[in-house]
Amino acid sequence: MSQNEQGVLYPFRLTGSRMRRSAQQLRRHGQALDAVALVRRAAEQDDTPAAWMALAEEMCHTGNWEAAVKLLARVLSRDAHHPGAWTALAQCLHHLGQTPLAVDCAYHQLQEDPWSSEGDAARALLAEIDVPQARHESGRLQRMVHRGMTA
Numbered sequence: 001m002s003q004n005e006q007g008v009l010y011p012f013r014l015t016g017s018r019m020r021r022s023a024q025q026l027r028r029h030g031q032a033l034d035a036v037a038l039v040r041r042a043a044e045q046d047d048t049p050a051a052w053m054a055l056a057e058e059m060c061h062t063g064n065w066e067a068a069v070k071l072l073a074r075v076l077s078r079d080a081h082h083p084g085a086w087t088a089l090a091q092c093l094h095h096l097g098q099t100p101l102a103v104d105c106a107y108h109q110l111q112e113d114p115w116s117s118e119g120d121a122a123r124a125l126l127a128e129i130d131v132p133q134a135r136h137e138s139g140r141l142q143r144m145v146h147r148g149m150t151a
Contacts, residue, residue, distance in 0.1 A: 016042035020054055032062050049079040056088060068092045081112065087121045099129060 014022075019042035023035040039058045043051040056071035072089040075082050090105035106122040113119050
């Protein structure tokens with residue numbers, strides 16, 4: 001290194017995967033808001049469906065279901081076949097109390113790939129939905145839950 005280069009600062013840019021790993025450590029130590037900020041920065045830097053999916057999962061960990069739904073809609077608008085996005089959207093909608101939409105999303109996942117781990121998660125979500133509660137709702141919802149459970 002020459003004398004002219006001494007003292008020059010070069011910016012160091014963290015990769016998105018390293019930021020997400022750091023965010024997981026922050027979450028484990030109880031710093032959930034810092035973890036969300038770090039994952040948001042990684043998603044903005046990478047700007048891929050996988051990065052936005054990671055931010056949606058982080059929002060689910062904090063219980064911010066509305067923001068997670070918006071992020072999952074963004075993921076699905078870019079890649080309608082992103083693994084696990086339909087199931088994650090169904091879980092978020094179920095937590096928000098929008099059961100018919102949650103069943104539609106879970107059923108969409110089952111139609112796409114019924115024999116994957118995401119399909120198993122969709123079936124588990126359909127089993128979690130209270131069927132007696134669904135009886136008071138529309139017949140279409142009952143049929144979709146039944147179809148999902150027998151797929």
